[in-house]
Amino acid sequence: xxxxxxxxxxxxxxxxxxxxxxxxxxxxxxxxxxxxxxxxxxxxxxxxxxxxxxxxxxxxxxxxxxxxxxxxxxxxxxxxxxxxxxxx
Amino acid sequence: xxxxxxxxxxxxxxxxxxxxxxxxxxxxxxxxxxxxxxxxxxxxxxxxxxxxxxxxxxxxxxxxxxxxxxxxxxxxxxxxxxxxxxxxxxxxxxxxxxxxxxxxxxxxxxxxxxxxxxxxxxxxxxxxxxxxxxxxxxxxxxxxxxxxxxxxxxxxxxxxxxxxxxxxxxxxxxxxxxxxxxxxxxxxxxxxxxxxxxxxxxxxxxxxxxxxxxxxxxxxxxxxxxxxxxxxxxxxxxxxxxxxxxxxxxxxxxxxxxxxxxxxxxxxxxxxxxxxxxxxxxxxxxxxxxxxxxxxxxxxxxxxxxxxxxxxxxxxxxxxxxxxxxxxxxxxxxxxxxxxxxxxxxxxxxxxxxxxxxxxxxxxxxxxxxxxxxxxxxxxxxxxxxxxxxxxxxxxxxxxxxxxxxxxxxxxxxxxxxxxxxx
Numbered sequence: 041x042x043x044x045x046x047x048x049x050x051x052x053x054x055x056x057x058x059x060x061x062x063x064x065x066x067x068x069x070x071x072x073x074x075x076x077x078x079x080x081x082x083x084x085x086x087x088x089x090x091x092x093x094x095x096x097x098x099x100x101x102x103x104x105x106x107x108x109x110x111x112x113x114x115x116x117x118x119x120x121x122x123x124x125x126x127x128x
Numbered sequence: 129x130x131x132x133x134x135x136x137x138x139x140x141x142x143x144x145x146x147x148x149x150x151x152x153x154x155x156x157x158x159x160x161x162x163x164x165x166x167x168x169x170x171x172x173x174x175x176x177x178x179x180x181x182x183x184x185x186x187x188x189x190x191x192x193x194x195x196x197x198x199x200x201x202x203x204x205x206x207x208x209x210x211x212x213x214x215x216x217x218x219x220x221x222x223x224x225x226x227x228x229x230x231x232x233x234x235x236x237x238x239x240x241x242x243x244x245x246x247x248x249x250x251x252x253x254x255x256x257x258x259x260x261x262x263x264x265x266x267x268x269x270x271x272x273x274x275x276x277x278x279x280x281x282x283x284x285x286x287x288x289x290x291x292x293x294x295x296x297x298x299x300x301x302x303x304x305x306x307x308x309x310x311x312x313x314x315x316x317x318x319x320x321x322x323x324x325x326x327x328x329x330x331x332x333x334x335x336x337x338x339x340x341x342x343x344x345x346x347x348x349x350x351x352x353x354x355x356x357x358x359x360x361x362x363x364x365x366x367x368x369x370x371x372x373x374x375x376x377x378x379x380x381x382x383x384x385x386x387x388x389x390x391x392x393x394x395x396x397x398x399x400x401x402x403x404x405x406x407x408x409x410x411x412x413x414x415x416x417x418x419x420x421x422x423x424x425x426x427x428x429x430x431x432x433x434x435x436x437x438x439x440x441x442x443x444x445x446x447x448x449x450x451x452x453x454x455x456x457x458x459x460x461x462x463x464x465x466x467x468x469x470x471x472x473x474x475x476x477x478x479x480x481x482x483x484x485x486x487x488x489x490x491x492x493x494x495x496x497x498x499x500x501x502x503x504x505x506x507x508x509x510x511x512x513x514x515x516x517x518x519x520x521x522x523x524x525x526x527x528x529x530x531x532x533x534x535x536x537x538x539x540x541x542x543x544x545x546x547x548x549x550x551x
Contacts, residue, residue: 054485054488055485055486055487055488055489055492056487056488056492057265057266057274057279057281057485057487058190058192058193058265059193059196059197059200059201059547063200063547063548083483083485084485085188085277085385085481086188086190086193088385089188089385093203093205094201106480109144109145109146109480109483110146110480110481110482110483111483
C-alpha cells in the first residue's frame with residue numbers, strides 16, 4: 041500500500057530491451073482497475089520515452105526518478121481527468 | 129498540460145564516476161586519432177564512426193523500432209526521424225554524385241553510390257532482415273551502438289550476424305542464379321537526369337510522410353506526442369545569463385536525449401559528408417570482411433568460404449567483394465564500425481546511461497542470436513543493412529532502396545506479431 045492508500049504494483053523490467061518494457065507496462069496499465077500505483081523499474085533509457093508515451097495515451101500520469109546509475113523508476117498513476125481524445 | 133502529466137528528473141551536469149569514464153574514453157579516442165597520424169583515411173573513418181555512434185545513442189535512433197512500432201503501436205515517431213534524415217541527405221547525395229559523374233551515360237554510375245541490383249531477392253532480404261531486427265531488438269547499427277551502451281545480448285546478436293553472413297556465402301550461388309544475375313540497376317538520374325531523379329525521390333519521401341501521418345491518425349490521435357515531448361525535453365529549466373545558457377546547451381547535447389528529427393537530420397548530413405570524402409555510411413562491408421578473416425583459419429580444416437561471385441559488376445559502399453580482405457580483416461572501413469561502438473560508449477557514459485546489462489531471461493540471448501542470423505543473411509543478400517541498402521540507398525536515387533524498405537515493412541509486420549507471441 042502506498043501513502044495515499046492505493047495498491048502498489050511493482051514491475052521490474054531491468055535487463056529487458058525495447059519493446060518489452062513498454063509492452064509490459066502497457067499490459068499492467070490495461071489490467072489495472074484504476075486504484076493502483078504502478079512502479080516500473082528499468083535500465084533501458086529508451087523506455088523513459090516509450091513508457092510515458094504509452095501512459096499518456098492510456099490516461100495515466102507519469103513521474104520518473106533516477107534510482108541508481110543508469111536505472112530509473114517510472115511511477116504511473118491513473119489521471120483524475122482523462123485527456124481529451126484519449127481512448128479512456 | 130504536460131506539467132500535470134509528468135515529472136522528469138532534471139539532468140544536471142555533475143562529475144560522476146561514469147562521466148569521468150566517458151571523459152577518459154573521449155581522451156582515449158583522441159589518442160587513437162593521433163596514433164593513426166600516418167593514415168589519414170583511417171583517422172577520417174574513426175572520427176565519422178565516433179560521431180555516428182554518438183548521435184545514434186543520443187537520438188536513441190533505432191531503425192528496428194521505427195519499423196516495428198508502426199505495427200506494434202501504430203506510431204511513426206522514429207520513422208519521421210528517418211524520413212528527415214533521408215530528405216536532408218537526398219539533395220546532398222545528388223551533389224556528391226554529380227561531382228563524381230557529371231555526365232550521365234547509360235551504365236555509367238557514380239562510384240560509391242549505393243545503386244544495387246534490384247530483384248525479388250531485394251524484397252526477400254528486406255523481409256528476413258526486418259524479422260531479424262525485430263527479434264534482436266535492433267538492426268546492425270543498433271546492435272553496434274547497444275554494445276557500446278553495455279547490452280550483452282547485442283554481442284550475441286552480432287555473433288548471429290556473422291553466422292548469417294556465412295550461411296549466405298554458402299547459398300549465394302542459388303540467389304545469384306534465381307535473381308541477382310538478371311537483376312537490373314535502376315538509378316533514377318539515368319532516366320530523368322539528376323534534378324528529375326532528386327525531385328522524384330523527394331516526392332516519394334513526401335508521400336511516405338503523408339502515409340505515416342495517415343497511418344498514425346488511423347490508429348490513435350496525436351495525443352501520444354505529449355508523452356514523447358515530455359521524455360525528450362523534460363521540464364526545461366529557465367536559464368539565467370550567458371553561463372546558464374551555455375550550461376543548458378551542454379545539458380541538451382550531452383545529457384538529454386536528442387529529439388529524433390534532429391538526430392535523423394544530423395545523421396543525414398553526416399552520411400552525405402562521408403559520401404563526399406569517401407563513400408556513404410554502411411557497416412555490412414567491413415563486418416563481412418571480419419567474418420571472412422575469422423573463417424579463413426577454419427576454412428583450412430573445413431571448407432573454404434566461397435566468394436560472392438559476380439559482384440564486381442555492381443557498385444555500392446556495402447559491396448564486400450570489392451575490397452580484398454586484409455590479414456585480420458582490419459581495413460580503414462573497420463574504423464567506422466569500431467568508432468560507432470566507441471562513440472556510443474562515450475555518449476552513454478557521459479550521460480550516465482552506460483551499464484553492463486544482462487537479460488534476466490537467458491532465452492533473450494538465443495532470441496538476439498537468432499535475430500542476428502536473419503539480419504546477417506538478409507544484409508549480405510541485399511548487399512547492405514538498414515544503412516547501406518536503405519538509409520544510403522534512397523538518397524543515392526536508386527530504386528533498390530525503396531524495394532528494400534517495402535521488404536522491411538513486411539518483415540516488421542511479421543516481426544511485431546512474432547514479438548507479441550514470444551512475450
